[in-house]
Amino acid sequence: MTETSPPAPAPTPGARLTCPSCGAEVTDAERFCEACGAPLSPTTEAVAPGGAGAESPVELSGRVGATAVGAAPAPPAPAAGPPCTSCGGVVDADGYCTTCGTKAPSPRDHYVEQPATWVAAVCDRGIRHHKNEDATAVAADPEPGSRAVLVVCDGVSTSTDSDVAALAGARTARDVLVAARASGLGVAASRAAALAQSLGVASAQANEAVIANTAPESDNAASCTFAAAVLEGDLVVFGTVGDSRVYWLPDAGAGDPLQLSVDDSMAQVRIEMGVDRVEAENGPQAHAITKWLGxxxxxxxPRTGSIALGVPGWxxxxSDGLWNYCSSAADLQALVATTQAETGADPLPLARALVVWANAQGGRDNISVALARHA
Structure with missing residues (x-):
């Protein structure tokens, strides 16, 4: 049984609430700060100027820590946000345009990560969903081709608070895998086995993070998929739960592309029964997953595996927001090659262009693309 902390007391009715990251005023119903985009889990009662403070929760990359504070200064005024995308009017502190009433886009709707020149991720709401329940979390050493961690969690849209839970799960898994360096293991098989074990730990701890971000009284618990890969030189070790995927896409003419992961889905069940892949992935309940975090x-x-890379590629x-439209590894390799010819080999413009392409196909789901370049 996992021991959990008791829930924070409810704010006093009428009390002013602030974002723990930037001090902007928020409501107790908001899950993300409209001013800075930080997750609001939890929001905190504002400390009166000059009042004595104890320890207050602070969001650091998705983890709640504690910092000692003394006399708390008055919270800074929120920075002026961008104008309304509909009419150009002023967007109020509540996130709505004071002229036409349109809600401003949330920073959570679209974000990018590039921890090193050779690794990047883009996460996007897509066109049809009203919020982004996908999440990415990536890390990399500075030297190209040295070590990278790529994680994608796709929140299940039919469950509650999956956007918050998926982000917490992805960041937790990334941190576990960043720390899981198989030092002293020079044999590839030993390194692969150690990293596969770390992927199991990462999945388990990501699951705990998802649970921690699920309201105890919720009868529709937050849930998400899990897909992660660690690249160390020529070695890739990967693990998945659900139907987010890991692909190896060599440069055109350099080798055969591979879908490394195997889905936990009803479509995969039908494929294993002999149904044609295209038919299975477009049939009834094709995207119903048989395993998830939550x-x-x-x-x-997770299902885990490893592969040794001997040629350049990606x-x-x-998430399925991309592979919905380009499922086979061969088709995805061709798409990446065509797109790279226009964007160049920088992973961030390439990932952005792939997201734009998926939206152009209909954008019916959230879209996450995480890339690492192997030269």
Whole structure:
């Protein structure tokens, strides 16, 4: 049984609430700060100027820590946001245009990450969903081709608070895998086994993070998929739960592209029964997953595997918002090659262009693309 902290007391009715990251005023119903985009889990009662402070929660890359404070200064005024995208009017502190009433886009709707020149990720709401329940979390050493961690979690849209839970899960898994360096293991098989074990730990801890971001009284618990890959030189070790995927896409003519992961989905069940891939992935309940992370999950052990890379190409981890439109590894390799011819080999413009392409195909789901370049 996991021991959890008791819930924070409810704010006093009428009390002013602030974002723990930037001090902007928020409401107790908001999950993300409209001023800076930080997750609001939890929001905190504002400390009166000059009042004595104890320890207050502070969001650091998705983890709640504690910092000692003394006399708390008055919270800074929120920076002026961009004008309304509909009419150019002023967007108020509540995130709505004071002229036409349109809600401003949330920073959570679209964000990018590029921890090193050779690794990047783009996460986008898509066109049809009203919020982004995908999440990416990536890390990399500075030297190209040295070590990278790519994580994608796709929140299940039919469950509650999956956007918050997926982000917490992805960041937790990334941190576990960043720390999991198989030092002293010079044999590739030993390194692969150690990293596969770390992927199991990462999935389990990501599951705990998802649960921690699920309201205890929720009868529709937050849930998400899990896909992660670690690149160390020529070695890739990967693990998945659900139907987010890991692909190896060599440069055109350099080798055969591969879908490394195997989905936990009804479509995969039908494929294993002999149904044609295209038919299975477009049939009834094709995207119903058979494993996931969340409080109501019975199995969060990832399917793992490894591969040695001998040629240049792209390691990709993505959600079904991309592969919905380009499922086979051969088709995805061709798409990446065509897109790279226009964007160049920088992973961030390439990932952005792939997201734009998926939206142009209909954007019916959230889209996540994480890339690492192997030269």
């Amino acid at each position: 409080r109501d999950s019975t199995d969060v052990v 390691l990709m981890v993505c």
